[in-house]
Amino acid sequence: MASIRRTLSPYNDRSYQNGSNSPFSVQSPSQKLLSHGRTTLSPVRRFITGLFLQKHYSRKSYQFSWKKSLVRCLLFFFLGFLLGMAPFNNDFNELRNNDLRNNDFSFEMKPAVVNVEKNVGDLGFVERPKENDVVVDAVKLGVSERNDRNEVKRILDFEPRKQLIVVTPTYNRALQAYYLNRLGQVLRLVRPPVLWIVVEMNAASMETAEILRNIGIMYRHLVCVKNSTDVKDRGVHQRNTALEHVERHRLDGIVYFADDDNIYSLELFESIREVSRFGTWPVGMLAQSKNKAILEGPVCNGSQVIGWHTNEKSKRLRRFHVDMSGFAFNSTILWDPKRWHRPTSDPIRQLDKVKEGFQETTFIEQIVEDESQMEGIPPGCYKIMNWHLHLEAHQVIYPSGWMLQKNLDLVIPS
Structure with missing residues (x-):
């Protein structure tokens, strides 16, 4: 079984890089990924690999441009934005045509419209919601105010009984x-x-x-x-x-x-x-x-x-x-x-x-x-x-x- 050992060379003027014009070369995982990227990788993976590993390969083996990657990024961002904002007409038509009261579940909850009127000395009353409104729970509100003028006047005018x-x-x-x-x-x-x-x-x-x-x-x-x-x-x-x-x-x-x-x-x-x-x-x-x-x-x-x-x-x-x-x-x-x-x-x-x-x-x-x-x-x-x-x-x-x-x-x- 052959083994390849990389030894430290005493010379500092190496004219070759790892993987080019060398009698022997050990390819790193990144180089393997780049070498097989043209045939096996999808465009998205190829874009991400090129974005992060651009400095590890030469322009001769693969031509990559920052301008292209930037254009692609903006294009994808714009498409995603349009998809997120575009309404689904079919789903909304179904919600409009179908009566929500016949469904078992409703994901849209509308609170009851409550009108409270205050009457001095009387209890407030709650107006019932219309039939088309969706009521989740029955809501009963009461406003009690003890500001009856006659009652307050009677309390203020109270005189204790003589002894x-x-x-x-x-x-x-x-x-x-x-x-x-x-x-x-x-x-x-x-x-x-x-x-x-x-x-x-x-x-x-x-x-x-x-x-x-x-x-x-x-x-x-x-x-x-x-x-x-x-x-x-x-x-x-x-x-x-x-x-x-x-x-x-x-x-x-x-x-x-x-x-x-x-x-x-x-x-x-x-x-x-x-x-x-x-x-x-x-x-x-x-x-x-x-x-x-x-x-x-x-x-x-x-x-x-x-x-x-x-x-x-x-x-x-x-x-x-x-x-x-x-x-x-x-x-x-x-x-x-x-x-x-x-x-x-x-x-x-x-x-x-x-x-x-x-x-x-x-x-x-x-x-x-x-x-x-x-x-x-x-x-x-x-x-x-x-x-x-x-x-x-x-x-x-x-x-x-x-x-x-x-x-x-x-x-x-x-």
């Missing part, structure tokens, strides 16, 4: 727990804010505190410290303790004296919120003889007080014929005299040394000057919303600690 400050004096007696629970359950049904101020004499009992905690409304448990020997009317000092508390803490609301033994309707408490300065209404009362009912309170023409109901001759000398539970007033009168143009800044309190039955009159005279500053509730003063019945049984023995010591079970022999 009711209900003052209740109480003392230890047989039906105290019943009265407090009954009044507390009524106040629980009144819309808040409601503040219940319960005042006891000398000490706060644990039983009263437990009732107040279980009612479930906002309350304050106060104590009136007063020597019982000097007290003519216990309720007067208890109410004054509550008035001092309202004035000291500048509580804003409508003050109402609600004794625990009276009967009240929910409508009364809702009507009191409308009082601006001083409001009054008629009260149904049971006479001392307990054989007839009498009416005490204002006579109204709309909301204007024009007179008073009274059936007792001894009380005709009173300026205002009204019961203690028959009026309510704005609490700011107690601690803001400039707002109501009061002539003096003296504290407004109930008087203990006046004659019985005149407590209401002397107290109201400190708040208003005459009937023109009063408001009749409800308009016309035609409805009785609370009753003062005087049903207290004075001879019932009050059990110590609100607990019955003896067992009340009765054993019946068989």
Whole structure:
């Protein structure tokens, strides 16, 4: 087997190249490719081979021109560009003639045309697409705007409800727990804010505190410290303790004296919120003889007080014929005299040394000057919303600690 070894020649002036005029030559792969290119290679391969391997062969073996290759390149590029931009008329005619809805697959997806109209305060609606439009998925859009002018105006004009400050004096007696629970359950049904101020004499009992905690409304448990020997009317000092508390803490609301033994309707408490300065209404009362009912309170023409109901001759000398539970007033009168143009800044309190039955009159005279500053509730003063019945049984023995010591079970022999 013959082998050909290429040795390094010590001479630098070789006159022949590899593969020409040499007694021996080893053809490289590129030369083999060029030697057989004329007969076996395609024009494209011949062009690429000539483009990259031009410098490896001589012009004598194969004549190649850069101009020809450049012209061919531009020609191919131009043909490719024309083929890419030319439309296929046959395919488009088929798409036009055939109904896309009868085909199983559609490669052209047209989104649904949706028209959304905004209406202030209403939900937007979506217009259905035409039959010729292709709908991929059902689209439902809704535009909700809470810019209703009436709604916004109502929110901006919102005024919080006035606070009711209900003052209740109480003392230890047989039906105290019943009265407090009954009044507390009524106040629980009144819309808040409601503040219940319960005042006891000398000490706060644990039983009263437990009732107040279980009612479930906002309350304050106060104590009136007063020597019982000097007290003519216990309720007067208890109410004054509550008035001092309202004035000291500048509580804003409508003050109402609600004794625990009276009967009240929910409508009364809702009507009191409308009082601006001083409001009054008629009260149904049971006479001392307990054989007839009498009416005490204002006579109204709309909301204007024009007179008073009274059936007792001894009380005709009173300026205002009204019961203690028959009026309510704005609490700011107690601690803001400039707002109501009061002539003096003296504290407004109930008087203990006046004659019985005149407590209401002397107290109201400190708040208003005459009937023109009063408001009749409800308009016309035609409805009785609370009753003062005087049903207290004075001879019932009050059990110590609100607990019955003896067992009340009765054993019946068989």
